[in-house]
Amino acid sequence: MKTELFTVSRIFTESLYRIPDYQRGYSWGMDQLNDFWIDIEQLQTDSKHYLGVLTLEEVPENKWTQWEDDFWIIKSKNFRPYYVVDGQQRLTTIILLIVAVLENTKIKYLNFNEIKDVKKKYICDFKPDGMSKSYVFGYEKDNPSYEYLKTHIFLESSDIHHPREETIYTKNLSMAKLFFIEKLNTMTEDEINIVFTKATQQFVFNAYEISSDIDVFVTFETMNNRGKPLTTLELLKNRLIFLSTKFSSANLDKTENKLRRTINDAWKSAYHYLGKNDKRPIADDVFLGTYLMYFYLTKIEKLSDTDDIETDKKIQKFEAAMERYNRFLLNELFAQNRLGKKEENGFPLPEITQEFIYEFSLQLKESIELYYKLSFPSDSDYSNEEKTILEQLGRLTDYSPSPLVFSIYRIEHEETIRIKLIVILEKLYFLQSISPNNYHFFSIRRRYKRDFSTQYISHNINGDELLKIITQSIDNLLKDNSILEYLAEWGKSGRGYYSWKFIRYFLFEYEMFLQSQSKVEREKIDWNDFIHENYENDFFSVEHIYPQKAHDQYWTSRFSKFSQPQKNALRNSLGNLLALSKPKNSSLGNKSFNEKRDANTTGYRFGSYSENEVAFYNEWTEKEILERGIKMLNFLEKRWGIKIGNEEQKTKALGLDFLASQKKH
Helix, strand or coil, rough: CEEEEEEHHHHHEEEEEEECCCCCCCCCCCHHHHHHHHHHHHHCCCCCCCEEEEEEECCCCCCCCCCCHHHHHHHHHCCEEEEEEHHHHHHHHHHHHHHHHHHHHHHHHHHCCEEHHHHHHHHHCCCCCCCCCCCCEECCCCCCCCHHHHHCCCCCCCCCCCCCCCCCHHHHHHHHHHHHHHHHCCCCCCHHHHHHHHHHHEEEEEEEECCCCCCCHHHHHHHHHCCCCCCCHHHHHHHHHHHHHCCCCCHHHHHHHHHHHHHHHHHHHHHHHHHCCCCCCCCCCHHHHHEEEEEEHHHHCCCCCCHHHHHHHHHHHHHHHHHHHHHHHHHCCHHHHCCCCCEEEEEEEEEEEEHHHHHHHHHHHHHHHHHHHHHHHHHHCCCCHHHHHHHHHHHHHCCCCCHHHHHHHHHHCCCCHHHHHHCCCHHHHHHHHCCCHHHHHHHHHHHCCCCCHHHHCCCHHHHHHHHHHHHHHHHHHHHCHHHHHHHHHHHHCCCCCHHCHHHHHHHHHHHHHHHHHHHHCCCCCCCHHCCCCCCCCCEEEEEECCCCCCCCCHHHHHHHCCCCCCCCCCCHHHHHHHEEEEEEEHHHHHHHHHHHHHCCCHHHHHCCHHHHHHCCCCCHHHHHHHHHHHHHHHHHHHHHHHCCCCCHHHHCCCCHHHHHHHHHC
C-alpha cells in the first residue's frame, strides 16, 4: 500500500483492520463527536475532507494464521490484515456512523447498494458454509472491547459465553453510536444517503504502511502525541507490552504471551473500574500515581539506613520524582535502556525483569478494585462504621484516596487499626483546612525529618507507630490553642467563613449531626448536589441568612447600626451560613427572614435539618447569628475532639468580637 490519499471506501476494500492490544480503546467524547458531525454538515458534495494519516502495520503471518475466524478470508479472498497504529479513533468513529446508518429503518439502499452488501463491506463477511464470520474491523481478542463491539455495537450474536464487560472505552462506543442514531433519526432517507456518501467517498486518509524495520511501539507513542493526548496509563500499557518482547528465554513465545496476557488483563480490569461509575469516573492518572507510590516503596529496599541525612536525601528525591511520576514511570522506572539493570538515581531503581513487570501488572489489577472501593465506599463490603468514615474522607479529598489511605488498606488487615488510622487522618485533613497557610500542619509531616507516609508505606514504621506519630503531632500542635487563632483569621477575612475551602464539608457534617439528633434516617441533602454550584443559572446551595444584598426593610431596620465591615463580618460569619436541601435562586435569598422561613415549599420549615433548626427562631439579628455560631463551634469541638475556648473566645473565633465591645457600651 503506497502513501497516497484513500477514501474510506477504498480503505475497506479487501483489507481487515484490527486495533492491537497495546492501543487504548475508543476515547472520543461529546466534544470530538460534535466536531466530527460539524465536519460532515459543512462538507460540500463536490469536496473532500482530509482526516489525517492512517498508519498501518501489516500483521505478520505467524499472527494471522492463529486467527481462526479470519483465516479463511485472508487465504481465499486475499484480504490483507492490518494493525491500526494511528488513526483508530477516526476510523472507529466512521464505522460507528455506518452502523447507525445501517440500523436506520428508513434506509433500504445506500448508494444503490443493498444493505447486506454494505454490511458485508464494512462490518462482517460470512463464509459460504455459514460456519464462520469475519469482522472487517475490530479489536484483538485480548481487548475487552472485542466482544462488546460485536454484540452491543454490531448487534451480532457471539459463539462464546462472555459476561458483559464495560469499561470507559466500551461506554464511549455506546455513547458515540447513540449520538449518531439520534442525529440520523431527524433526517430523511435522502439526507442519510448524503451523510453516508460523505463518510465513505469524501472523507480521505493519507494511508501509510509502516516498514517492518520500524519499531511499531515507539511509532505508536510518537504518533499518539497528536490529537487527544494519551494518558500515562495508556502509554504505560504500550511500554510494558513493548518491554515484554525484549527478553531472551528458552520458552520466549510462551513466556511473552503469558506476560502480555497478564498486562492486558490488568488494564482490562483497570478500565472497567475506572469507568464503572458513570456519574463520577475515576481519573486514571490519579489512580496510577497513587498505585505507583505504594508499589515502588513496597518493592525496593527500605529507604532507610544508619545515616539519617542520606535517608532524608533519598526521600526528598523520591518525593520529587513522584511529583512528576509520569516522566519517572516512562523515562526511568520502565525505560528500555534499563532492561536487566539496577541503578541509583538518588534512590534505588530496581532491575527490569519479566518478574518485575509481571508483579507490577498483577498488583495493578488487584489495586484498582481496592481503589474503586475507597472511592465509592457505599459499593464496598466494609462495615457501616468504616463506610461512614471513608465517606467523610472522600468528601474532604474529592474521593481521590491518598497514597497513605490506599496503603493502609493494602497493608492493614485488622479493621480496628484501619478505623483508628482513617479517623485520625480525617481529623488531620480537616484541621489542615482550618489553618490559613497550613505552615504548622506541614511540619507534622516532617516528624523525625521524614514524611510519615513514605516511612509507613516503605515499612519503616508500622500502623501503631503511624497512629502515635500523627496523634502526638496533632496534640502538640493544638496544645497552645492555636486553633482559636486559625479560626479567628477566617472570621476577620474579607469573605469570612464563606471563603473557607471546606465550609461545605463542615456544614454537611453539621447537617448529619442534626439529623442524628432528630432520630430520622432520611437524608435531606445529597452531597453531590450540595457541592456543585450552578453559577450560570445563579443557583447556590449555601445561603447567607442575613443576605449579601440586604435591601429589604426587614434587614435595613435591624442592621443599619453596624458599619459596612461589621455587616460583612456578620453576613459571612459561621452562624449566618446555612446548608440548603435544594439549591435556590439567589433572588429568593434576598427576601426578609419571615418570608425565607415560612414560604410554602421553599421555606426553611420545609428544608434541610439545618434549615429546620433556623426556622425555630422568631427573629434573625446579630444575637441569633452569634448564638448559632457558638452552637456550631461547640459541635466542632465535640466532633473533632479539640478545644477552642469559652464563649468570649468563640466570639473572637467567629470574627464577631465587636459585638462584645458594643455590649459593654
